[in-house]
Amino acid sequence: MLTKYAVLAATAAAAVAAAPTKRAAAGQADIDVVILNYALTLEHLENAFYRDTLATYDAGAFRAAGYPDWVRQRFVEIGGHEKAHVDFLTKALGDQATAECKYNFGVTDVNTFIATAALLEGIGESAYLGAAQNITNPSTLTAAGSILTVESRHQGWVSSSVLQGDGFPRDTSTPLNFNQTYSLAAPLITSCPSTNPALPVKAFPAATVTGDVCGGKTVTVAGQGVQSGQYAAFLAGLSVYYAPIGDNGSVTIPQDVGYGRIYMVVSKVNNSIADDNVVAGPAVIDIPLSSTQAEEISPLNKN
Template sequence: MKFSTLFSFALAALSVNALPKAAVQRRADAIDDTTVLNFALTLEHLENAFYAGALEKFDEGAFKKAGLPSWARGRFVQIAAHEAAHVKFLSDALGDKATKPCTYNFPYTDPKTFAALSMALEGVGVSAYAGAAQFITNKQYLTAAAVVLSTEARHASWVAGAVNKLESWSGALDVPLGLNQVFTLAASFITSCPSTNPALPVKAFPTLTLTTAGNKAGSSGTVAYNGSSSASGTAVAFYTGLSTIFAPIKDGKFTLPEGLMGTVYAVVSSNATSVSDESILAGPAILEINFNSDNTLVKK
C-alpha cells in the first residue's frame, strides 16, 4: 500500500522491534492494578520524552519552515504538558513502586516527521488504555485511566485532522490492543531501561511487514516476518474497532478484505478464526487506509 510519505515514515519507525535486553531481563507473570498502572506509566514516559525532545529540537521557525500551521507548535507544547502531567499523576499514584523512564531513540528528522510519528504514537496510546482497562479492579484507577484515555484520544484526533490532514477517527469504535501487542510497538523506541524498574508481564512479537498493491478490498498483498515470507496455513488478522477480520495467507500472499478504513492493526496468527497471544506469530503492523468525508477511500 502506498501511504503518504510522512505516514509511511511513521509506520516504518514502528516496525523496528529490536527489543533491548535491559527492558525485559525480568518478567512478571501476575497482572494487578499496580502492574497495569506501571504499564501505562511506561508508555507515558515514552510519550513525555518524545514531545520534550522534539520541542527542544524544533523551534517555531522550524515548524514554519516545514510548512505547518503557525499555531501547531503551541498546541504540541500543550500536549507535551499533558504527557508530563500524566507521568506525574501515575508516578504519584504508584509512589515508590513507580517505574522510571528509559532511554529512547525517536527517528524524526523535522517537524513534519515528528507530527506523523505523533499521530501513530497517540493512536497506539488510545488502543493501549482501551485494551488494559479490563485488568483494572480498583474503580478509582479505572476512572483515572478513562480520563487519561479520553485526553489521548483528543490528542490523536487533533494531530490526525488539524496537522496531518487525515481522517480524525477510524469509525464508531477504537481498537483495543493487548499488553504484548502495545509493548511490541513501543519497544522499537526503547534502547535501554533501568535495571531497577519493576518487571512487566510483557514480551515483544517478531516484526511484521505488510505490503499491498492498493487500499481497496481485493488488493493483493504480501506478508513477511523473521526475515522471510510466512508459511501457508496461517492468516493475517486485521483489527478494526472491536472486530477482527481474517485474510488467509498462501505462499506469503493474502487478499485485503472488506471493511477496513482508517487506522487498522494487523498480526499474523497461526489460527485463521481467532487470535490470542499464543497464536500470534508476528506483529502488530499498522495500516492507514485513508478515507474521505463521504466514506470513500482515498485513491492510491
C-alpha cells in the same frame, strides 16, 4: 490549591494501596499496579518524545515545513498533557513507579515528528482501551479512562487538524492487549534502568504490510516466522477479520475492515489472536477516509 490531577492521583494511589489481591500470575504484583506501570511506561515514552523532539524543532522549523505556529503550539500543549500523565501515574504508584528509559524515535525532520506523533497517540489510545478490561478497582478504571479520552482527542487532532484527514473514521476504537502494545513500543526503547520493575510483557517479531493497503486489495505480509498457511488478522474497531496468507506472503485484505487505524497480526489460526497463536505483529495500518467517502458510506444515506 489542588493541581489538575491531584484528586485523581490521590484516588488512584488509594486504589493501588487498597486493591484486591487478584494476581496476574503467581509471584507477580497486584494486577492494577502492573497495569498502572504499563501505562506509565507508555507515558514516559510519549513525554520524552514531545519534550526532546520539540526542543530540537522550533517554530522556524515548523514554518519551513509548511506548518503555522499554532500547530507547534498545540503539540507543546499535548506534550504538557503527557508530562502531567507521567506525574499523575508516578504519584499514584509511589515507590513502585517505573522510571523513564532511553529512546530512539527515528525522527529526522518535522514531518517525521508529526507522523510519529500520530502513531504514538493512536497506540496510546488502543493501549488504554485494551487494558481497561483487566483493571480490578473502579477508581483505577476511572483514572485510566480519564487519560484514555485525552489520548483519543490528541490522536483525532493530529489526524484531522494537522494531517487534514478524518479524526474519527470509525464508530469504535481498536483495543490492543499488553503484548501487542509493547511490541509496538519496544523498537523505540534502547535501554531502561535496571531498577525498573519487570513487566509481564513480551515483544512479538515485527510484521510489515506493503502494497495498496485498502479493503479488497492484495498486499504482501512479511516478518520473522511468517509463512503461507498462516493468517493475517486485521484488528479493526471491536472486530477481527482473518485472511489466509498465500505464496510469497500475499494476502487479500477483507473488504469489511473499513477505514482509519487498523492493526494486523499474523496468527497460526483463523479464529484467535491470543498471544500463544501470534507469530508476528502488530503492523500499523492507517486507511484514509475522505469526507466524500464518509458521506457515501454513512448509514444516514441508506434506506
